[in-house]
Amino acid sequence: MKRLKISRDNKAWFYLLPWIIGMLLLQVVPFISSFWYSLTDFNPISREANFIGLQNYIQLFTRDPEFFTSLRATVLFTLYTVPARIIFSLVIALLLNKARKGIGILRTVYYLPSLFGGSVAVAILWRLMFMDQGIVNGILNFLSLPSVPFFGDPRFALPTLSSLEVWQFGSSMVMYLAALKQVPQSLCEAADIDGSSKIRSFFSITFPMISPIVFFTIIMQTINALQNFTSAFIITQGGPVRSTYMLGLKLFNDGFTFFRMGYASATSWVIFALVLVLTLVMFGTSKYWVFYGDEDN
Secondary structure (H helix, E strand, C coil): CHHHHHHHHHHHHHHHHHHHHHHHHHHHHHHHHHHHHHCECCECCCCECCECCCHHHHHHHHCCHHHHHHHHHHHHHHHHHHHHHHHHHHHHHHHHCCCCCCHHHHHHHHHHHHHHCCCHHHHHHHHHHHCCCCHHHHHHHHCCCCCCCCCCCHHHHHHHHHHHHHHCCHHHHHHHHHHHHCCCHHHHHHHHHCCCCHHHHHHHHHHHHHHHHHHHHHHHHHHHHHCCCHHHHHHHCCCCCCCCCCHHHHHHHHHHHCCCHHHHHHHHHHHHHHHHHHHHHHHHHHHHCCCCCCCCC
């Protein structure tokens, strides 16, 4: 029996080995290497990496005006995208959480945009739709309304870019649907009998029951928004007037356009620190509004 147990353990490690190797080579090693490079002036062309300590970080925060421009654009993009996507996906999930004819088809249709993910093709499609002579302005002109410079005016460029992320709400919607299915209908029915309104029942019963899923989606959507790159790179290239020049795009330009890989690595660690701080803050405040079913109180 002991020999059989050892054999099974070895088989388990054998099946886990490809994942372990991939994690070490593609995640852990690059993670540690990027921190080392952030302390150097590493140039990928000359392959030289001279240790310069914290000079990259000092330059970012004191002598690089583009950094704060990118930081502002990234934070605004996150504030535009995350709340809108959370609310929109939750509202759609509530509407689709009804037993009616053809509801399965509707759920599939609403989920379809998320299958494309943050692909280049979708970003190009968004650019074509909102360009000066695009479909959206064509509809506005048909309705005798003036054209809107969606990507030519700093006031509209970032919200229009954010709308692409909000449009791909299907993954969050599916999780909300699964959570809503777990809410005991007897509690909602009891609240209706007591004369509670739908809104009050939602915030007193439904929302606390699904709050762990809401908390999870907020964290994941925030992390994704802070690392956004594809849509800004494909659609606006950071313009106009750097209004969509987010940290992910700055990192790419510093590393692969100007070949300042050490400086780009420092930017990546700033993004990591920003994600870490916001995640810790959200975990710290979750005890005031996230309800877990196994809690005593």
